[in-house]
Amino acid sequence: MSPKKVTIIGSGNWGSAIARIVGSTTKRFPDEFDPEVRMWVFEEIVNGEKLSEVINTRHENVKYLPGKILPTNVVAVTDLVQSCEGSNVLVFVVPHQFVKGICEKLVGKVPADTQAISLIKGLSMEKLGGLKLISEEIKDILKIEVSVLMGANLAPEVANDNFCEATIGCKRKAQDGAFLKKLFHTENFRINVVEDAHTVELCGALKNVVACAAGFTDGLGYGDNTKAAVIRLGLMEMRKFVDVYYSGSNLQTFFESCGIADLITTCYGGRNRKVCEAFVKSGKTLEEVEKELLNGQSAQGPPTAKEVYLMNKKSGKDDQFPVFTAVHLICAGEMKPAQLVDCLRNHPEHL
């Protein structure tokens, strides 16, 4: 079998950090992978230069991952269709609001045996108010098999080669698991593969909502005990949400990197936490603080909280998820941040 060609769709903070890993593994296994990795770049001008040209000449994503060199076999391509032409593996890693538009541009251009893996932490809304996983959205539009990779993976730390773990959720574990693991597993990025892909993906999406709650309590001046309560109650809501909408999960999955580990790292070191803390402290809007603090990066918690809220409201279950509901209402300006603590105090877990 000829070596498989890999395309990374996305070049933000995580997209660029993962490009450093995929660039190295593809070179290490030339029998399995074509060493040229194309990375689709949403073109923009940075300090008077095209970002794609800077990446291809200086091998650095100066906007989204400054100070870290990308392997020279990672090639920036600005035409989406061209970036995927002839590829056997597509790695999706863009903020979740852009997935649908990207997939629609690829319809009819991606062969049915293409493997995809989504690193995207978020959810999609169906027209009738129902939820869809991002992997399901990609699969429905492109008619290809989609696995997921989630974990306690703050991109700057991964790019620094600090040790961490991640979880691949792969429904066809025997068929795809070992191959996908080979693409991501390194000395400092240790992968476990599980079959419970829905739970892996939902953990990745929902932890961003809990991180917002952690940011709010940080902004209000509460300490680590309160944050631990947010993490615990948030985890209980994550588990319940999976049970209600995607029953049949394996409890063990919550103990993988995608579960409790990601929840901890994100509630201490993530962008969602940071933005929500600044929102409370500054009195500015979420959009303003995101713009000021993230330099074009995206906090996925607030839109995910809205998607979760609409789903729960539709099924009359919003009261069963007080932390998720409060995060959305606070983001939407319909609840004061200080009221979050009442939601924790009166949580159904205490009844």
Ligand SMILES: NC(=O)c1ccc[n+]([C@@H]2O[C@H](COP(=O)([O-])OP(=O)(O)OC[C@H]3O[C@@H](n4cnc5c(N)ncnc54)[C@H](O)[C@@H]3O)[C@@H](O)[C@H]2O)c1
């Ligand atoms: N950054 C992290 O630490 C991290 C870690 C794990 C998972 N994730 C997840 O990975 C996904 C991608 O995150 P990221 O950090 O790489 O992105 P990011 O937050 O850095 O977002 C910026 C990216 O969005 C792109 N973009 C902006 N406008 C666009 C448009 N109109 N169409 C398409 N793309 C556009 C930019 O070009 C840039 O590549 C998210 O779901 C995130 O939750 C992030």
Ligand SMILES: O=P(O)(O)OC[C@H](O)CO
């Ligand atoms: O910075 P955040 O809040 O988007 O979180 C980043 C990663 O998902 C942590 O694993």
